[in-house]
């Protein structure tokens with residue numbers, strides 16, 4: 001158990017596992033992921049990116065996000081008739097068919113929530129890199145945490161691949177620029193999610209607040 | 213007053229803030245009371261508020277939607293030769309017969325297996341927590357973690373329908389409409405995700421005293 005190392009020279013901080021509530025001691029200077037010794041939940045991430053690096057990544061992700069939503073994802077050609085669609089195009093088509101709940105589900109999980117999450121990250125990281133505390137920091141952090149499970153860009157990409165195969169029997173399909181942008185987008189999103197260091201941001205927030 | 217195992221943080225009056233991860237001092241031992249996190253100002257509780265009740269409510273709603281989601285057509289294809297309705301299962305069968313069996317497998321897992329397993333796993337977790345079972349807490353915690361990770365993947369068919377609907381609009385040749393099953397299916401995905409979010413995995417460990425987990 002982690003508490004056995006109480007006598008070592010490291011500084012220790014008490015923590016509770018968020019999945020099994022076991023009270024345990026966490027070394028403060030952690031360089032690797034720390035997992036709960038009882039249930040294996042991730043208690044503390046290895047130090048992730050500095051705010052500057054996260055900021056650069058978020059800006060790149062926002063750019064690709066815009067590309068992925070502006071350019072058509074797939075096109076279809078049957079006997080000279082061409083159709084192409086973007087993610088937002090599917091939403092408006094579903095609305096035309098009186099499928100408002102489904103349209104909203106696609107709109108929110110595919111476009112709005114991932115977009116809002118990225119903008120919220122930008123809002124937090126930009127002032128923090130300049131050493132200032134953005135207004136309403138705790139609330140925005142909480143919002144990011146709540147929105148995160150509902151962003152489903154990677155599922156949408158798998159959906160595009162399934163549709164491509166389904167339609168390949170019917171007609172000629174053309175993968176669009178949007179599709180390639182989506183590939184880049186999920187790589188960027190996965191990278192920033194795995195390197196995002198919430199604990200570091202909270203430390204920065206406390207440090208900046210103490211100075212003021 | 214709820215009793216917590218001796219090695220838990222709640223037993224010593226420490227509550228974990230879910231918003232920022234800070235360990236806060238608990239205010240009151242009575243259930244349902246909340247403290248305010250000194251760092252982020254969020255409400256902090258020893259256990260999630262009415263976790264089991266909310267999780268059951270969302271789960272029952274999901275089970276009710278599960279039948280129409282699988283029985284009603286999620287897609288209607290209007291062609292010259294007539295109208296063809298597709299349920300989730302018939303979509304999988306179509307993919308299988310047209311030779312793309314790896315994809316049929318992916319769709320089967322994401323749309324049929326995952327929602328069903330999610331519902332069964334939530335049932336298992338809620339029932340064992342309610343009878344304060346001490347059986348395999350580690351495995352049940354892992355099951356819960358898996359549940360959270362695979363949650364969004366059953367949205368696959370909704371996206372496929374959305375894409376087909378907007379691509380196949382070839383006036384004279386064929387057009388595809390979304391069916392009522394898509395609505396029910398979307399509801400199942402959202403409701404099972406909400407149910408898993410409301411569930412508090414710490415409840416799995418609450419009946420387990422220090423001596424029980426020597427081997428863990």
Ligand SMILES: [Zn+2]
Nearest residue numbers: 017020036039
């Ligand atoms: Zn744990």
Ligand SMILES: [Zn+2]
Nearest residue numbers: 229232249252
């Ligand atoms: Zn907090």
